[in-house]
Amino acid sequence: MAWVLNLPAGLSATLAKTLPDYQAKINITGTPVAPYSAPVQLMIPASALARGMAVSVAPNASAKWDILPPKREAALSDVTVKGYAGRPVAEKQCVITLVNDAFGAIPEGTDITPWFTNMPAGLKAKSSAVADGAKSATAFIGGTPEETSAEAMRLTIPASRLQTGEALAADENPDAKFDIASKIPPAASVADVAVAGEAGKPIAETLAYI
Structure with missing residues (x-):
């Protein structure tokens, strides 16, 4: 529609109807293909006006495009790291899956323990080999915990490991957790x-009970 000078790609605008008191109604629909933030720019074409002269519409700070980037997400697969403080635990795998972002290349065996912000002391996490542009990575968690924990895992992927260059906190999964009890x-x-x-x-036979 010629009225809207800066219509974001993927959207369409149609003149719904003209209203009394010199007003017009424009319908904007569609799916934007990219983020965009700017004031709406309008020009009423000459063909729509009685005087036959195009008119620029004065900008309005509250009439704007506010198309945000797709929401980035990170999810953890279900896993329970179970054991006792002071004893080695069986190694467990946790898959980290991304939406609307991707990993940069990560060599196999890279220490990613700092990604887990509530990792019990004594446990370590190492990464699988991750190709540039991959949407998932696997963390191998093992070691000998030095403290107890019954928390869901909390994880933040550092900006340097993501193609967007922005850190990303994973959504909490109550079934991705630590279950480290006191050593008995x-x-x-x-x-x-x-x-x-x-x-x-x-001597006569005597029973001793333990």
Whole structure:
């Protein structure tokens, strides 16, 4: 539509109708293809006016385009890192999946422990090999925790590892979590019993309960 001078790509504008008191109604529809932020620029064509002269519409700071970039997201797969403080845990894998962003290349075995902002001390995370432009990466989590934790994992991917160049916090997944309990020392006791007899002579069979 010629009236709208800076219509974002993917949108269309149609003159719905003219209204009393020298007003007109424009319908704007469609799917914008790129972010865009600017005041709306309008020009009423000569053909729409009785005097036959085009008129520029005065800008209005509150009449604007505010097309935002697609929302970026990061998600963690379900995983539970389970064990006891002071004991090695079985290595677990957690897949990190991106939407509207992509990883840069990451060598296999890269330490990504700092990505996990609430990783229990003693645990480490290493990355799978990740190709430039990949939408997912796998974290291998293992080690010997030095403290307890029953928290959902919290993860922020640093800006240097993403193609957008902006850090991204993963959405919290309650099923991606730590389950590290206190170390329970082994213990045993024996029930009361008296093993009586006389040196040099067999004793009667006696049961001791543990």
